[in-house]
């Protein structure tokens with residue numbers, strides 16, 4: 001048996017309920033993982049509330065795509081994982097649980113230098129950031145503007161863009177300016193007047209813009225500042241991208257990711273795990289809450305919090 005967080009209706013955080021459920025039988029290439037930490041992402045509360053469209057709920061819906069833990073059992077055809085291995089999980093459904101059966105495709109070996117909480121913080125934010133930086137072909141000639149640079153995805157975008165050799169400007173609250181500066185970006189307040197402040201900071205212009213804020217001003221200033229609209233991407237306002245002639249990667253876009261984009265998202269996890277293990281990458285952790293307090297974790301994330309919130313069974 002496992003304790004899993006499920007819900008049977010769309011609604012507020014209170015619909016999230018700890019439930020005792022039987023683990024499914026292990027398929028040939030499945031792995032059972034004792035979850036040590038589950039990452040809470042904004043998409044989790046958007047799906048829970050119905051803000052992000054999804055299929056109707058017909059059976060109790062499990063929550064969470066990212067996590068980290070230890071392998072407790074492997075199917076007969078599993079290669080590369082053994083009982084006792086530390087792993088990172090991404091692309092699975094139901095990581096808000098004490099134990100989970102997943103395909104081996106959802107697992108990555110976790111080096112000892114990477115904590116369970118750090119591992120659980122990787123999946124969606126790192127995959128999104130890395131794929132976006134690769135899709136926009138960010139390189140040493142670029143000056144990149146990242147909107148919402150202090151968030152989980154924004155911090156990863158800054159680091160991948162800096163590693164690619166780009167100059168990076170990141171919008172942030174004044175309170176969080178030091179954090180984005182520590183990652184190698186130049187902070188720009190996201191108070192009204194973004195475009196003017198960016199022009200003053202980068203008079204030679206901006207070549208790439210990445211929207212993780214989803215505000216009208218983030219989109220308007222990006223279009224105003226970047227000449228080539230194919231080098232502007234929104235991760236939040238996907239439904240508006242076509243009208244603006246900019247790119248969107250999920251975030252409500254009707255266009256699914258390409259196979260290449262999906263592959264970049266997967267590739268990002270071993271890349272980040274290696275960088276973390278050698279001390280060349282940083283993941284900011286927020287509060288760790290008990291699994292049973294998943295509803296409170298959603299309230300905390302929806303209200304805005306510094307660092308990645310994780311649930312600990």
Ligand SMILES: NC(=O)c1ccc[n+]([C@@H]2O[C@H](COP(=O)([O-])OP(=O)(O)OC[C@H]3O[C@@H](n4cnc5c(N)ncnc54)[C@H](OP(=O)(O)O)[C@@H]3O)[C@@H](O)[C@H]2O)c1
Nearest residue numbers: 042128148150151152153172173176190213235249250251
């Ligand atoms: N399309 C995709 O595949 C994809 C994947 C992952 C995430 N996303 C989306 O991307 C967004 C960011 O995700 P996340 O995980 O990074 O969220 P997060 O960690 O919760 O960070 C959100 C950030 O937004 C900043 N912010 C708040 N108001 C802002 C404003 N008016 N202008 C600029 N920044 C503002 C906050 O900065 P301060 O603390 O400095 O105020 C905070 O750091 C979410 O909407 C999420 O759903 C999309």
